[in-house]
Amino acid sequence: MAETSFFSDIISRQFNDDAVLDISRGGRALIISDLHMGIGRRDDLAENGELLISLLEGYYFAGGWNLVLNGDIEELQRHSLDNIRERWARLFRVFDLFAAQNRLYKIIGNHDEELLFKQSYPYPLYSVIKIETGIIPAYVYHGHQSSKIYNDYNKVLGAGIRYFLKPFGIRNISSGRSPYRRFFVEKKAYAFSLENHCLSIIGHTHRPLFESLGRFDYIKFEIERLCRDYPASSGTDRERIENEVLALRREMGKLKRKERRDVLRQSLYGDELPVPCLFNSGCAIGKKGLNAIELSGEDIALVYWYTEGSGRRFISRGGYQIEKLANTPHCRAVLNQDRLEYILARIKLLGAK
Numbered sequence: 001m002a003e004t005s006f007f008s009d010i011i012s013r014q015f016n017d018d019a020v021l022d023i024s025r026g027g028r029a030l031i032i033s034d035l036h037m038g039i040g041r042r043d044d045l046a047e048n049g050e051l052l053i054s055l056l057e058g059y060y061f062a063g064g065w066n067l068v069l070n071g072d073i074e075e076l077q078r079h080s081l082d083n084i085r086e087r088w089a090r091l092f093r094v095f096d097l098f099a100a101q102n103r104l105y106k107i108i109g110n111h112d113e114e115l116l117f118k119q120s121y122p123y124p125l126y127s128v129i130k131i132e133t134g135i136i137p138a139y140v141y142h143g144h145q146s147s148k149i150y151n152d153y154n155k156v157l158g159a160g161i162r163y164f165l166k167p168f169g170i171r172n173i174s175s176g177r178s179p180y181r182r183f184f185v186e187k188k189a190y191a192f193s194l195e196n197h198c199l200s201i202i203g204h205t206h207r208p209l210f211e212s213l214g215r216f217d218y219i220k221f222e223i224e225r226l227c228r229d230y231p232a233s234s235g236t237d238r239e240r241i242e243n244e245v246l247a248l249r250r251e252m253g254k255l256k257r258k259e260r261r262d263v264l265r266q267s268l269y270g271d272e273l274p275v276p277c278l279f280n281s282g283c284a285i286g287k288k289g290l291n292a293i294e295l296s297g298e299d300i301a302l303v304y305w306y307t308e309g310s311g312r313r314f315i316s317r318g319g320y321q322i323e324k325l326a327n328t329p330h331c332r333a334v335l336n337q338d339r340l341e342y343i344l345a346r347i348k349l350l351g352a353k
Contacts, residue, residue: 008192010145014127021066021105024134024297030060031140031293033070033203034283036111038079039087044285049091052284054330055305056094065294067098068129070203070281071109071142081118095123105129109142109204134297135340136199136347139192143204143280146188182207186278193277194351199300199343201293206283208291210302210336211276211343216255219248247313275351276343288312291335301337305330 023029035052036044045052060067074084085092098104099122106123108115115121127145131138182205190212193200223245230241279300282291289306304315308329315322321334 008195011128011139011141011192014141014145015130015139016126019105019126019129020132021068021129022132023066023295024132026297027066028064028294028296029066029068029131031068031070031201031281031295032284032290033107033109033142033281034072034206034285035069036072036075036283036285037084037088037091038075039083042078043087044075045088047287048284048290049088051305051307051330052290053091053094054328055325055332056091057097058325058328059332061094061097061103066103066105067095068105068107068131068140069095070107070140070201071144072111072203073106073109074112074115076112076114081115081121099123105140107140107142110144131295133295133340136197136344138199138201138295138300139196140201143185143189143202146185181205186280190275190278194275197347197351199277199279201279201281201295203281203283205280206285207280208282208302208335209278209280211338212274212278213276216252219252219255223248223252250313276338276346277351297340299337299339300343302335304333304335306333307331 021027021029038044038046043049056067074081076084095104104123105126107126107129115125128139128141131140185202185205186207186209189200189202226241226245226248230238230245233241279293279302281293282302284290284292289304289311292303292305294301294303304311306312306315308324308331311331311333315333323332324330325332
């Protein structure tokens with residue numbers, strides 16, 4: 001409880017009253033994190049840059065969405081801001097479109113914390129923002145605040161990355177690459193949400209989470225749901241369920257090989273039922289696409305954007321709702337979606353002591 005209160009104090013101190021986005025009257029917000037915009041051969045966003053520009057401009061800006069950039073947007077621990085802005089001038093022009101209509105919210109992460117000392121930076125900067133949905137508040141913060149190392153020694157870590165890892169071509173060492181560090185970050189954010197009866201939407205770990213469930217946990221619940229539906233199904237519906245279960249089992253097998261077995265057995269919530277208060281937008285530097293969180297006054301969704309023909313196979317085989325962006329090869333798949341009223345009910349019933 002002491003650690004939880006300490007983390008709550010950090011988030012409370014970093015929040016200011018100006019950092020509130022109200023979408024309770026029909027507004028919508030896209031939350032995306034960890035772009036790690038760089039330059040040259042070691043540019044983490046290079047794979048998905050064109051996809052990101054296209055979807056932000058053609059789908060979200062055109063659709064009237066607010067844009068929340070949740071930390072580690074510019075990779076300032078490896079590159080200078082001027083060089084990044086030159087490399088990604090087209091993307092910054094899209095950010096400018098949102099900013100000109102007061103629809104851009106820029107949150108600091110551990111890799112772009114240096115922006116706090118750039119007087120010429122064009123956008124307001126926040127550590128935490130609060131999104132008022134009219135049903136349950138959502139606090140959006142990067143997530144590195146859970147670590148004393150990032151809070152107290154981030155400049156030292158940044159120097160190590162710039163002057164040691166970068167010259168030798170070594171990729172960033174982050175919480176996203178360690179299962180144990182991911183669980184540590186997620187547990188802190190999960191406990192904060194339980195204590196404050198709110199949603200937390202984080203980034204930092206690069207691991208998409210929906211309703212406090214990672215991909216592995218979600219697949220287990222989804223397979224169980226499909227198996228329950230199977231006996232009453234027939235014809236094409238039964239065939240669809242068979243194909244979905246097969247695709248999910250294959251995806252689970254990949255995750256088992258990727259993560260250590262003892263880590264997979266760990267849980268954010270011990271023996272308790274999961275309270276759906278923690279969400280993570282994942283990252284934009286995946287090899288086959290990018291993840292993001294969509295939030296409205298009524299529901300929340302975890303989405304996956306990819307270029308037609310290069311997305312993950314389980315998407316096309318799993319029966320997901322897929323929408324193609326007009327006049328482009330880019331596709332949006334809704335991986336998970338739920339109504340905020342349902343989530344609030346579960347938080348009240350499962351989070352009560």
